[in-house]
Amino acid sequence: MYQEAFLQNFERYCEEQILPKVSDYEQQQGMDRQLVRELGQLGFLAPNLPKEYGGIALPAPEYGEFIRTCGATYNSLRELITVHAALVGESIVRWGVDHQKQRYLSDLASGETLAAFALSEPEVGSDANAVQTTYAVKSDGFELNGVKKWISFAGIADLFLVFARNAENDAEVSAFLVDRNTEGIHVDPIKNMMASRASHLGIITFSAVKLGKQSVLGRLGSGFNCIANTALDHGRHCVAWGSVGVAQAALQQMVNYSRRRKQFGQKICQLEPVQRLISDSVIEYQAAWAMCKAVAEKRQNKHLDATVETSMAKVFCARVATTVSEHAVQVFGAKGISEDYAVSRLFKEAKSLEVIEGTAQVLQNMVALHALHTFYDKNWKEA
């Protein structure tokens, strides 16, 4: 009951406080740092975190619905929650030692600290285990050198979760919690993105950055297999639900517009080809939403297939978001091509969802390997 009221409050907040400001955020290419604090004060920044650290420990299905609302409202809002609360927050919960949890988690929930996830680099994308940023082991800690690129909220984040390779042991990738104010860190903004325009994307350069021993998250050497992989799994869950939100927003736009717009003396919603676009969209949207609900249940119950099915949902739902928002653009005609209308933004945002947190192609590889194993019958006969 409490969770239901929480979700309703959040929906109202998004409708009244965020949606009216979306075009401003798009134009100024950023959201105010103050908004992060406000979200934190209202409990909307990291509701997935445990109660003892100021979260409300939303179970996966309700957390999913929360993210769906973010996606339906504004993709940069969804992205903020994904990197801050899911990619970094969940990583500290899962892999942090006590003093790291005490130091960071309450501040992440309240918005006092904003976190970013720094894995990708100029030459390293899908093959994330190949990071070239290095750390050298020193007597009193580590020295970090390298460049991270495409990092959401790098422009305003206070804390970076950084992945780097041991300069003397190529096989070892580790994760570090790095305060932005540490000497040797420089951030350059990335502007004019097609989507995520308000997500403060940036390039972070680390030049001989000195880190204490307590900055390592998890074990040395567990950076990719344990920390990055589990973080990205949480991220994919968010992107899948956020995609359902984008599809929902696009569907609402196309329905409302088609019921108002008249051509050939009738409302365009009465024309069979337009109805076809709407019916295809609603079927795909419902399928995507149902898939997310099923996956969230499996995640909540720690089902063995939860991770691979999360990847399937991410691939499917992002694709659905693209298809449905493309249909919305079509129904809007010339207005759909104009940046003054939400559907063109939704379409571009949807496309970006097929790239982030593992591209569709890379995840399809993983899903195919799973299917080749799961559906294999060694007694099968060709006949």
Ligand SMILES: Cc1cc2nc3c(=O)[nH]c(=O)nc-3n(C[C@H](O)[C@H](O)[C@H](O)COP(=O)(O)OP(=O)(O)OC[C@H]3O[C@@H](n4cnc5c(N)ncnc54)[C@H](O)[C@@H]3O)c2cc1C
């Ligand atoms: C809006 C936005 C926000 C982002 N935020 C962050 C962030 O906060 N932190 C962060 O670390 N990164 C972030 N990224 C980077 C993102 O994670 C990468 O873009 C993504 O991992 C893909 O890497 P790439 O762009 O280098 O593409 P590449 O890996 O170079 O891929 C290029 C093409 O090759 C295909 N391809 C690559 N490998 C394979 C394969 N094995 N099989 C089949 N096809 C393959 C891909 O599918 C793609 O079509 C962000 C990106 C965007 C666009």
